[in-house]
Amino acid sequence: MANKVWVYIDQFKGTPNPASWEALGFAKTIAAPMGSGVTAVVMGSGVDAVVQKAFTFGADSVMVCDDVTLADYRVEPYAAVLVKIASEGKPEVIFGATSTRGRDIFSAAAADLTTGVIPDATEVVSKDGALVVTRPVYAGKLLSTVVCKERRPQMILLRPRAFPAPVETAGKSGEVVKVAPVLDESNIVTKVTEYIVEEGQVSVDSAAVIVSGGRGVNGPEGFEPIRNLAKVLNGAVGASRAAVDAGWIPYVHQVGQTGKVVSPDLYIAAGISGAVQHQAGMRTAKVIVAINKDVEAPIFNLAKYGVVGDLFQIVPALIEEFKKRLGK
Amino acid sequence: MNVVACVKQTPDSAAKLQVENKHVTWGDAPLIVNPWDEYAVEESLLLKEKFGGKAVAISMGPETAVEALKTCLAVGCDETYLVSDPVLKGSDVSSTAYALAKAIGKVGEVDLALFGRQAIDGDSGLTAAQVARYLGWTLLTYVIKIVEIDPAAKTIKVERMMEEGRQVCTAKLPAVVSVVKGINEPRYPSFMGIRKAAKATIPVWKAADLGLDTAKIGAAAAAVAWVDIYPMPVKETKVEMIQGSSPAEIAANLVDKIMAEKVI
Ligand SMILES: Cc1cc2nc3c(=O)[nH]c(=O)nc-3n(C[C@H](O)[C@H](O)[C@H](O)COP(=O)(O)OP(=O)(O)OC[C@H]3O[C@@H](n4cnc5c(N)ncnc54)[C@H](O)[C@@H]3O)c2cc1C
Ligand SMILES: Nc1ncnc2c1ncn2[C@@H]1O[C@H](COP(=O)(O)O)[C@@H](O)[C@H]1O
Numbered sequence: 001m002a003n004k005v006w007v008y009i010d011q012f013k014g015t016p017n018p019a020s021w022e023a024l025g026f027a028k029t030i031a032a033p034m035g036s037g038v039t040a041v042v043m044g045s046g047v048d049a050v051v052q053k054a055f056t057f058g059a060d061s062v063m064v065c066d067d068v069t070l071a072d073y074r075v076e077p078y079a080a081v082l083v084k085i086a087s088e089g090k091p092e093v094i095f096g097a098t099s100t101r102g103r104d105i106f107s108a109a110a111a112d113l114t115t116g117v118i119p120d121a122t123e124v125v126s127k128d129g130a131l132v133v134t135r136p137v138y139a140g141k142l143l144s145t146v147v148c149k150e151r152r153p154q155m156i157l158l159r160p161r162a163f164p165a166p167v168e169t170a171g172k173s174g175e176v177v178k179v180a181p182v183l184d185e186s187n188i189v190t191k192v193t194e195y196i197v198e199e200g201q202v203s204v205d206s207a208a209v210i211v212s213g214g215r216g217v218n219g220p221e222g223f224e225p226i227r228n229l230a231k232v233l234n235g236a237v238g239a240s241r242a243a244v245d246a247g248w249i250p251y252v253h254q255v256g257q258t259g260k261v262v263s264p265d266l267y268i269a270a271g272i273s274g275a276v277q278h279q280a281g282m283r284t285a286k287v288i289v290a291i292n293k294d295v296e297a298p299i300f301n302l303a304k305y306g307v308v309g310d311l312f313q314i315v316p317a318l319i320e321e322f323k324k325r326l327g328k
Numbered sequence: 329m330n331v332v333a334c335v336k337q338t339p340d341s342a343a344k345l346q347v348e349n350k351h352v353t354w355g356d357a358p359l360i361v362n363p364w365d366e367y368a369v370e371e372s373l374l375l376k377e378k379f380g381g382k383a384v385a386i387s388m389g390p391e392t393a394v395e396a397l398k399t400c401l402a403v404g405c406d407e408t409y410l411v412s413d414p415v416l417k418g419s420d421v422s423s424t425a426y427a428l429a430k431a432i433g434k435v436g437e438v439d440l441a442l443f444g445r446q447a448i449d450g451d452s453g454l455t456a457a458q459v460a461r462y463l464g465w466t467l468l469t470y471v472i473k474i475v476e477i478d479p480a481a482k483t484i485k486v487e488r489m490m491e492e493g494r495q496v497c498t499a500k501l502p503a504v505v506s507v508v509k510g511i512n513e514p515r516y517p518s519f520m521g522i523r524k525a526a527k528a529t530i531p532v533w534k535a536a537d538l539g540l541d542t543a544k545i546g547a548a549a550a551a552v553a554w555v556d557i558y559p560m561p562v563k564e565t566k567v568e569m570i571q572g573s574s575p576a577e578i579a580a581n582l583v584d585k586i587m588a589e590k591v592i
Binding site: 076110135151195251308 | 345347352420421448455458461462466467468469470472487488489490492493494495497498500508509510551553554559561563568585589
């Protein structure tokens with residue numbers, strides 16, 4: 001178990017966060033020159049399948065803490081395990097995916113381990129024995145490079161979809177090290193009573209395609225065509241703050257500085273003007289398409305393809321056309 | 329029940345930023361209360377109105393940050409404190425969290441410390457978790473609703489916003505809670521509030537007042553050091569406007585382009 005590079009695998013009720021595999025794939029490129037393999041760290045309850053996946057995505061070994069106290073995500077038991085194994089195993093670096101849970105666990109654990117934590121990394125390069133990390137700040141208007149010079153482990157959360165997804169190789173396996181939980185239920189003050197989950201909706205966080213609506217959709221029913229287009233493209237529904245504030249769609253869909261920062265392959269903005277605060281959430285999308293009545297809308301400065309027109313005509317036409325092309 | 333809200337002063341989100349010698353400047357754009365922290369302040373006021381006690385705001389930063397605290401007074405906070413000392417300059421997340429934890433401790437009987445989800449300058453979203461660790465309090469992040477609080481039993485029930493939906497949980501006070509938009513609608517300052525705030529003198533706590541270990545603060549103690557900062561390189565995009573004689577034709581032309589990008 002002498003691997004110097006670890007990757008924490010974020011999962012929710014047994015479903016791994018795909019950004020964890022991106023982190024795993026990238027970790028291999030950092031580990032190889034160090035002459036190290038990569039250890040995946042998996043926590044949860046009934047997570048054999050996640051452990052298996054970690055091998056197929058390239059882990060050389062897996063440390064797993066599988067226990068009922070970890071069935072629901074809570075920071076206390078999760079961080080306690082990470083702190084314990086990291087202080088014993090002394091890795092050089094622990095990578096993870098930037099997510100609500102990733103930020104929680106890494107930040108809490110870093111405080112206990114008296115080391116630094118760097119979230120939202122979009123680029124990481126090795127230099128003089130430390131990792132130099134690039135991360136956007138000021139809502140993506142600026143880029144900063146930071147480094148955790150002396151303290152170890154370096155704890156780095158990679159931004160989802162900023163690093164390539166590794167290819168899966170079936171039938172791989174490796175060493176599995178079982179780790180005991182640190183806290184028992186009586187020592188955990190947080191108790192989860194229920195989940196309120198919007199059924200069957202793709203979340204914007206890791207979606208490859210996002211179709212977003214803004215004030216231009218003109219009401220809650222205006223999101224119907226947006227939703228239908230997203231559905232045809234297996235994508236998620238996004239929204240501007242104006243649409244969220246108007247109460248037309250829940251806040252989870254909001255993209256922008258005070259919403260989610262997303263980085264899909266395709267971002268279609270319909271009836272969104274493209275204010276800087278909205279741009280802060282979507283400017284790193286690979287291909288941006290804007291549909292807007294107003295040729296002067298700032299969103300067109302960012303878009304690769306634009307349509308000047310009424311979204312209520314263009315979006316339904318797009319749905320029909322995509323259905324045809326995709327054989328749906 | 330006493331509630332502390334931690335607020336950071338940041339440049340306005342619409343400010344045009346410039347970088348000179350790795351220093352970020354924003355011309356004459358105003359400095360504001362970090363927008364996420366407005367929700368923390370509002371929640372502290374709502375809790376005070378419901379349960380009594382006091383709403384306290386704390387900010388760490390340069391002397392100019394008193395303005396952010398005046399905004400907090402103007403909307404109704406009872407007390408505000410500025411943590412400011414040249415030796416704190418260059419503090420990273422962990423030193424900031426350490427200083428804020430000590431400041432919260434100095435306020436005295438506090439049941440709840442509220443934070444914004446993240447500061448819109450550094451965009452790190454890490455401070456609340458570390459404050460909780462330093463204080464040894466419960467940590468509840470991304471809270472979109474405080475469902476109930478029982479001050480006598482010292483319990484709290486919240487809804488946390490995760491990627492997959494809301495997680496409802498109960499926990500013990502004292503707690504550190506970070507809040508997201510949607511938890512409330514921040515109020516505007518009242519005329520009386522603004523007058524009161526204008527006259528107020530805001531106490532300043534120095535490192536020594538908080539008993540801070542100087543080895544743990546400032547640029548020298550930072551675990552994470554800044555190497556460089558520069559404007560995001562502008563993506564050279566020239567929009568290609570898709571034309572057509574009918575919506576169907578425009579759609580067909582646009583879909584051609586999108587399919588050629590291989591993003592579907
Ligand atoms: C601190 C702060 C944080 C913020 N955070 C965010 C954030 O996270 N996310 C965010 O989105 N905003 C955010 N904002 C708000 C932001 O500044 C804008 O107000 C908001 O993005 C505007 O939303 P919109 O583009 O939907 O609306 P508008 O700016 O009103 O634009 C609507 C657009 O729809 C077009 N339109 C109208 N009808 C049609 C039609 N039938 N067909 C086609 N086009 C049509 C119009 O031409 C117009 O361009 C924030 C603001 C502040 C101050
Ligand atoms: N200097 C500061 N003074 C007061 N509160 C702060 C400070 N820095 C961060 N915070 C609080 O911590 C939250 C998260 O900040 P950050 O971790 O820097 O993104 C903010 O929304 C504030 O509530």
